[in-house]
Amino acid sequence: MKNLKATEPQSHRELSGRVKSFPFLALCLCGSVAFLLLHLFAFADAQEASPLRWGGDAEGGAPYLLPNPKNPREIIGFEIDLMNAIGKQLNRKSVFVQNQWDGLIPGLQRGNYDLAVNGIEITDDRKQQVNFSIPYYVCGEQLSVRVGENAINSLADLKGKIAGTLKASLAQRILEREGGMEIRSYENQNNAYDDLAIGRLDAVLMDWPIAVYYAKPNPKLKFTGPSIERMEYGIAVRKEDAELLKQVNDALLALVKSGELRRIYEKWGIWNAETDQLFAKFSSASQPGQVYEEFTQNITKKLTWRERLERYKSYLPPLLLIGAPMTLLISILGMAVAIVIGLMVALIYLYAPQPLSWLARAYVELFRGTPLLIQLYLIFYGLPNIGIRLSPLVAAVVGLGLNYAAYEAENYRAGIEAIPRGQMEAALSLGMTRAQSLRYVIVPQAMRLVIPPVTNDFIALFKDSSIVSVITMVELTKVYGQLASTYYDYIGVGVMTAAIYFLMGLPFVRLARWAEKRLATDQRVAVTAKKRWLGVGAKPAEG
C-alpha cells in the first residue's frame, strides 16, 4: 500500500508579537473576504445535485491520483477513471475531494466525503472501522534493484543489505517480518528509487503499480523476482451506509462484466495477472497503456531549456490560483483571530481576578506548549465527537488562530508591562476607570511597541499555515507537493514555491514597518490633529 508523503513542516516560531489596531484589522478582513468570495466563485460550479463525493490524496502520485502533467489544475489517475465510471453507473457526478492520505478514513467518518478511494488495502484492522467494497484491484509488492545487481532475487537475499520502502506500508511490514536487513522508510517513492539508483540502498520494495511507474522507466533500475504477497484495494464506505455499499458493489460488478474496468487498467498499463484472476478473465497484460507511455516519457525525457521554461510556466496557475490565495486567506484570518484572542487573553492575564487570570495563563502555556499539528487534528477530527463539526477552512483558521493567540498574548503582555506606571496613574487620576485607561491610554501605546514581534509572528504563521494540509486544505505547500511528486521536480517547484511565500510575505513586512514609523511617537513630525492614525486617537463619547 502506498503511503503518502506528508512531511509536516516543523512549526517554527520566533518571538511573538501582536499587531495593530482596528483599521488594520478591517483591512485584513476585507482582503480575506475578497479572497473567500473569489474562492467560492471558483468552486461554485463543482457543486451539483447529490454528487458522489470521494476522498483521495493527489500527492500520492501515479498511477493512482496525480495532477495532470499537461494541465496541473486537473487531477487524473486510474482511480479518477474508476470513480467516473462508477459515478456513471450510479447516475451521480463523481467529485474528487483532496484529503491527506493518513487521514482518509477519519475524513470519511467525519463526513467530508462518502467514499475513500486511494490504494487503500483491505485489512482486518480497517474493516473494524469501515466497510469495504469488493476489491477493485489486486497486486503484490515488487522488489527493484540496480541494473547489474544479480545477487538479489528474493526477500531472503536481502540479509545484511539495505532495503528501502514507503513509511507505514505493507511493504515495510513484509520487510520487518523477513528481518536481517537494514530498513529505511521514505515519505516519497521518488526519493527511495533515487537512493537506490545512486547506491544508498540495495533494493526497494513497493506496491507493484508504483514500481511500474517509478522504477521501471528508470534505465538504472530493474525488477527482480516475482511479485510478493497479495493485497486488495477496496473502496471504503462508512459502516452505516449499507445501501451505498451495495450500489458501489453492483456498479463494480457491472464494470468488471462489461470489461470497462479492464480497459481502464490497460489504459494505465497496470492490468496484471492477479487482477485478471480476480476478474476471472483469461487474457493477461497486453500492450503498455497509452497513459503509461505518456507519463513515463514525461518523467524520463531530457528537457531543453525552452521546454523546461514552459513546464515552469505551467506550474504557475496551480501555485498562484489555488495554493497562494488559500495560504493568504488562512494566514490573514488566522492572524486576525490570534490578535483578537491574544489581546483578550493578555488583558485577562494581567487584570482579571485570580481564577480567570490563572485560566489565561493556562491557556498560554497549553497552546504554546503542545504541537500545532496535534491541535489541528483534535479540532478537526476530535471535535466532531462532541458534535462540533467545523469545515476544513474554519478549522484551519481556528487552529492557527488559537495557537498563535498564545504567542500574541505574551507579546501584548510584554508591551503592556513596558508602559510606565505613570501612564495608568495619570489616566486614573483623571477619573477614568481601569478599563477606560487600558482602552484609551495603555493598549494603544502597547500596540505600537509590539509591532515588530507581531510581524515576526505573522510571517511565521504564514509559513506554518502549510501544516493545514493535514486537515485536507489544499494550500501552497500542498500544491507544491502534488506538483513535485508528479514531475519529480523538487528543486524547480520548490524554488518557485519558496519565492511565492517570500514575495507574499514582503508586503506585510513593509506594511508593518510603515505602521511602526507612523505610530512612533518620538519621530513624528509636527502635525495635524486630524490624523488619528488607526483610530487610536480617542473617539469615545460620540456615538
Place this chain on the structure above:
Amino acid sequence: MSALISVDNLRKNYGAVTALCGISFDVEVSELTAIIGPSGCGKSTLLRCLNGLELFDGGSVRIGEITLDRNNGLSPRDFNARLRQLREEAGMVFQSFNLFPHLTALENATLAPMVVKKIDRKAAEPKARELLKKVGLGDRMDYYPSQLSGGQQQRAAIARALAMEPKVMLYDEPTSALDPSLVGEVLSIMRKLDDEGMTQIVVTHEMRFAREVADKILVLSDGELIESDSPDVIFTSPRDERTRNFLRSFL
C-alpha cells in the same frame, strides 16, 4: 462655613513602616497650600492619598461632598466608584508629567472629558483649546509630548487636569524634573490660577514660591505633620526645631 477639603487623622503604613501617622488639616476654597519637608517625609504619599492613588489605612479624606473613608463598608465596586468621584474633584499634576505620548497636547486635554464625562468632541475641543491658550500653548496644541520642552509638557499636563474642572489641583513636585530655566513658566501658571481663585495643594521644594504665594504651609517630617501655619510664621519664626533645621538647609 466648612472647609472645602478636610483630612482627618490620616494613617498609612507600608508593611511595618509608618508613612503617615494621623495627619489632619483643612483647606479653604481658593487657598494655595504648600506641603514641604525633607525627602522621604511622606509629602508625596499624603498628596496621593488625597485622590486615592494611594489607599490609606485609617482616617478619612473629604473633598467637597465626597468622603473617602477606609472603613465605610462599601462593596469593592461602590468603593471604586467613590474613588473615581473623588478623583474627578481633584486634578493631579505629576513630577514626571505623565502626558499620554500617543496623543497631541489637545487630545491629552480632551480625552478625559470625552471618556469620563461623555462630553462630545465638539464641546470638549473649544474648552481644551482655551485652557491650552491659558497655559501659553496656543501654538502647540497639535504637537505630541515628545515635541514639547519639559516646561511645555508640564503646562500641558496642567491644562489636561483643568479640563476636568476639578475643585482642587494637586501638584506633586511639579518643577523637580525641570531644567532650572523652565521652572518659572510653570510656577507662573500656578500663580495665575491662584489669582483666579483656584484651590491648590503643592508638594514642593521651591521655598521662594511657597513663601510668596502660599496661604498656608504644612511641614511634614517622618510622616508627621509638625507644623501648619502662614508662610510668615513658618519662614520667620518656626516653632519646631525640625522645621528650623529643614529650612536652614535651603539657605
